Amino acid sequence: MTNNQADYQHFKLHSSAANDLEIRDLIELFVREMPGRIKFANDAFMRGDRLRLQFWAHQLKGSAGGYGFAQITIEATKLENTIIRNESADCVFVALRRVLDLCERATIE
Amino acid sequence: MTMSETTESNLPTVLAIDDSELIHRLLRARLHNERVQLHTAISSREGLEIARSLKPDVILLDLDMPEMDGFKVIERLKEDPTTQDIAVIFVSASNDMANRVRGLDLGAVDFIAKPFDVVELKARLRSALRVQHLIKILAQKAQIDGASGLWNRTYFDQRLAAEISEANRYNKPLSLTIIDLDGFKSTNDQFGHLFGDLVIERFSNILNSGRTSDVACRYGGEEFSVILPQTTATEAREVAERWRNQLANTTWHDHSGLMLTASFGVCDLECLDFPRTPAKLVAAADQAMYNAKKCGRNRVDVFSPTLIRK
């Protein structure tokens, strides 16, 4: 393992429900599906499709907390609000980056 | 049907309407060990369809959905008599006070914020199911006659109309028996009302102990009616003869030697001219019953069209 990878490990975002046997498998699936979710949001942003991005943020806001990722829910709510308030592309980009940063770090290990 | 299937089908049903598969998955896992049967719909349209066919006890309804939002869905549910009594719990990520109030005003029983807390979700769902269960019991009680434990007149009217339309549609036999206790008023006067109540109760038990498909009702004071689906007048006559015998042979504690009897009028749908309506069937069975009274009581008479001309 390189130093970079070791640093990255430190930033991993753990599910608070990781020990909840009822949904452990589901959290694993939720994390495994993350790359597709991230791509969906990036594509929507690149195309300037705010409605799709808003829909994406809304879905994540409603579900991430249920999988033990409360922080993702908080940042997704902020992203949704910037779109609802029709803020500039820069503002939306910053809010989106915050959500995606958490998404990329989400893990079950 | 196996034991577990029987139990499963008795479980309360819950329908989750939510456009997010992530939420479906969570609900399935979270409610897996609850004593409920969970169904899911991924769109408003699908949800409305399933609600109409499944008639679930509770609907967990997402507020934000494309095409038709949760507010529109609940409006549709409340407009439709087949779905208006289903308890609706809104589940929404928009934790907005105005939305909550609007949802409750539209007839929702509760509101759960997303992402939901498992303990809260289960508690609110259980509470809604408890209330639904009590409502069902009350609705049934309102259709049962207190003194006899039989169905009351309101239920009889509804049920007879339903059975007749079914028999007409599928060309199945259907009979109706109307019964009047003989000399009940003088029994009451002679032995008191408490004894009269006992007679009503005993005779109701006789009517109720028959075939499970028969629908026994208290028609009025000492008048009873039994709907016999899939039964011809000849068969209904045999059934009525058994009831007549049972009552006549009942021994009455404290009044040994007392014989109480009833007169029975039977009619089947076949005897009626078209259109075959509940009112005509009741009138014909009544006519047969009065004929039994006229001919000496304690007997079963079957309606025939010539009776009217007599």
Ligand SMILES: [Mg+2]
């Ligand atoms: Mg939704």
